Amino acid sequence: MSEAPPAIEVSHLVKAYGGVTAVSDISFTVARGEIVGFLGPNGAGKSTTMRILTGYLPATSGNVQICGISVATQPDEIKRRIGYMPENNPLPEDMRVSEYLYFRGRLKEIARRKLGPRIDEVLEVCDLKRVRHKIIGQLSKGYRQRVGIAEAILAEPPVIIMDEPTIGLDPHQILIVRDLISSLRGRMTVIISSHILPEIEMTCDRVLIINQGRVVAQGTPADLRREIFGHSTYKLEVAGDSAVLATAAAAVEPSLQITEDSMPDAHGFRRVTLTTSREDDIGEPLLRTLLAQELRVRALNRAHPSLEDVFLAATRRSWDAVVPGRPAAPAATRSREKGDGPGT
Amino acid sequence: MRHFLTLLSHETRMLLVSPATYIAATLFLAFMGLIFTKILEIYSGTPQEHSPASVYFQLFWLPACVMVPLLTMKCIAEERRLGTIETLLTTPVTTTEVVLAKFGAAYFLYSALWGSTVGFFYILRKFSGDARFLDSGPLLGGFLFIAISGLFFVAIGVFASSVTSNQSVAGILGCVMLATLILGGNALSDSTWLEQGVLKPAKSVIEYAHVFGHRDDFTRGVIDTRHLLFYFSGTALALIFSILSVEAKLLHS
Numbered sequence: 178m179s180e181a182p183p184a185i186e187v188s189h190l191v192k193a194y195g196g197v198t199a200v201s202d203i204s205f206t207v208a209r210g211e212i213v214g215f216l217g218p219n220g221a222g223k224s225t226t227m228r229i230l231t232g233y234l235p236a237t238s239g240n241v242q243i244c245g246i247s248v249a250t251q252p253d254e255i256k257r258r259i260g261y262m263p264e265n266n267p268l269p270e271d272m273r274v275s276e277y278l279y280f281r282g283r284l285k286e287i288a289r290r291k292l293g294p295r296i297d298e299v300l301e302v303c304d305l306k307r308v309r310h311k312i313i314g315q316l317s318k319g320y321r322q323r324v325g326i327a328e329a330i331l332a333e334p335p336v337i338i339m340d341e342p343t344i345g346l347d348p349h350q351i352l353i354v355r356d357l358i359s360s361l362r363g364r365m366t367v368i369i370s371s372h373i374l375p376e377i378e379m380t381c382d383r384v385l386i387i388n389q390g391r392v393v394a395q396g397t398p399a400d401l402r403r404e405i406f407g408h409s410t411y412k413l414e415v416a417g418d419s420a421v422l423a424t425a426a427a428a429v430e431p432s433l434q435i436t437e438d439s440m441p442d443a444h445g446f447r448r449v450t451l452t453t454s455r456e457d458d459i460g461e462p463l464l465r466t467l468l469a470q471e472l473r474v475r476a477l478n479r480a481h482p483s484l485e486d487v488f489l490a491a492t493r494r495s496w497d498a499v500v501p502g503r504p505a506a507p508a509a510t511r512s513r514e515k516g517d518g519p520g521t
Numbered sequence: 522m523r524h525f526l527t528l529l530s531h532e533t534r535m536l537l538v539s540p541a542t543y544i545a546a547t548l549f550l551a552f553m554g555l556i557f558t559k560i561l562e563i564y565s566g567t568p569q570e571h572s573p574a575s576v577y578f579q580l581f582w583l584p585a586c587v588m589v590p591l592l593t594m595k596c597i598a599e600e601r602r603l604g605t606i607e608t609l610l611t612t613p614v615t616t617t618e619v620v621l622a623k624f625g626a627a628y629f630l631y632s633a634l635w636g637s638t639v640g641f642f643y644i645l646r647k648f649s650g651d652a653r654f655l656d657s658g659p660l661l662g663g664f665l666f667i668a669i670s671g672l673f674f675v676a677i678g679v680f681a682s683s684v685t686s687n688q689s690v691a692g693i694l695g696c697v698m699l700a701t702l703i704l705g706g707n708a709l710s711d712s713t714w715l716e717q718g719v720l721k722p723a724k725s726v727i728e729y730a731h732v733f734g735h736r737d738d739f740t741r742g743v744i745d746t747r748h749l750l751f752y753f754s755g756t757a758l759a760l761i762f763s764i765l766s767v768e769a770k771l772l773h774s
Contacts, residue, residue, distance in 0.1 A: 194773060231611045235772065256613040263611075267604030271538055283527045284612040328608070 182245030184366035190239035201390035214377035215370040217387035260329035264340040270314030285332035303327040319350040394491040410480040416445040417472035528622030545591035572656035578663035590695035593678030596623040601686040666739035676759035683766040
């Protein structure tokens with residue numbers, strides 16, 4: 178029995194217009210039911226790629242398939258299989274919410290008898306029942322975004338594509354949208370772009386980072402951390418001899434090295450950064466060894482680079498590749514690592 | 522074309538809630554009412570050669586050049602400005618359906634407004650009690666001319682709206698194109714310099730596209746298939762260019 182094709186399959190996608198290559202040889206696959214975050218700086222080619230996925234823009238070359246159907250040869254079939262919320266969520270200003278959803282439902286070929294209950298359902302899911310009779314032009318940004326999301330999921334398509342769905346929302350509204358997108362996991366394949374990186378990390382199973390029209394990194398946030406930084410980092414506040422500290426660290430793990438060492442403060446404590454290629458947590462043996470060496474330890478934690486750090490490092494790495502003369506500093510020293518491990 | 526009716530009813534509704542429609546309708550009815558009143562004043566003063574109905578359609582070009590752009594300038598330009606064309610074209614509808622629905626809605630409104638002026642003649646007939654005032658031949662011919670030429674005029678308005686994302690530019694462009702078609706032909710048809718040598722073919726083209734001449738023929742009861750072909754082929758061409766314009770903008774966006 179043959180396996181079902183992936184929800185989205187993009188291979189060697191290129192889009193060039195006006196002498197500019199907006200998308201340059203992008204390839205990626207999104208499995209069915211997966212939620213994928215699409216990250217990249219402004220002008221990286223995210224929106225162009227999304228528009229090509231929807232069949233709205235033709236590709237210059239390459240192949241895009243949605244649920245095994247080619248976008249280039251069967252754009253009409255693709256449009257029946259996607260829900261799309263474009264960047265800035267354009268909506269007609271002078272229609273009521275329920276009228277708009279009814280109109281879109283008819284265009285998306287939902288049967289009349291099913292459309293009423295389905296509209297009620299999406300209004301409930303998107304918390305829009307209170308404003309169903311309001312004119313869209315009079316709605317707040319948060320409600321408008323939810324109308325856009327309601328429209329995208331209305332026909333229950335297998336693939337949902339959302340370009341910056343949380344832009345301009347307040348934290349409460351972001352939470353609602355995040356829960357809404359999470360609720361689609363497993364049922365629909367969702368690809369979302371956003372600049373709010375913690376949102377992507379919390380919502381998405383996998384992340385694609387794109388810069389200058391190329392995919393510069395892809396994988397789960399944990400995979401990306403490993404790929405981009407390639408080591409674990411420990412932050413330490415310690416008082417005592419530096420040579421003893423280095424020996425103790427080497428005794429715990431030979432690859433553990435001091436990469437940063439500050440001047441002692443008034444109480445004699447220094448802020449030290451240790452890095453190792455080991456992936457498992459060696460915080461406890463390290464602490465025990467330091468105490469055994471009679472070093473005074475005030476704090477110890479394992480630093481986890483955030484997705485923001487991964488994003489910055491990945492996009493900067495791609496810049497370095499493009500501009501060879503640019504000095505390629507190690508990713509770890511450029512990133513702003515944030516400690517979130519347990520303090521001692 | 523399975524979504525055409527859904528789009529057409531939506532577009533008609535959108536036109537009916539648009540202030541521009543009511544501005545166009547008010548201006549049109551006020552202007553046509555004024556013309557009609559003036560005709561009655563003239564006819565009550567001195568006897569005239571032509572029937573009031575044929576005189577009534579002589580100033581058709583003014584509402585056509587003003588009202589058609591007002592009705593059509595928004596249709597595609599506004600969708601492009603707001604970005605709603607993107608959400609519209611990512612549903613299973615085609616560009617052809619979208620353009621035809623917008624054309625259909627604008628044409629429906631244009632015809633409905635002209636149709637409402639039948640009321641002027643009905644009122645005249647009712648209160649004068651004289652059937653001669655309601656000369657059905659020129660009246661029918663005149664309205665037929667309005668209905669057929671309206672197809673082309675509205676298609677030109679839709680085309681003007683498809684080439685820009687600015688409503689005002691679309692309105693001015695539509696107005697200029699219609700004025701060129703309607704008044705340009707009239708202005709050049711009497712030019713003697715066009716009758717010289719190589720310009721003769723141009724003269725025959727201008728005569729073929731002479732809208733005022735078409736109007737006179739229709740109101741006299743002459744339905745020439747060449748006139749019909751001119752308006753139908755012009756409509757088809759303007760709509761094809763509108764569709765191509767929308768698609769070309771997508772390719773280069």
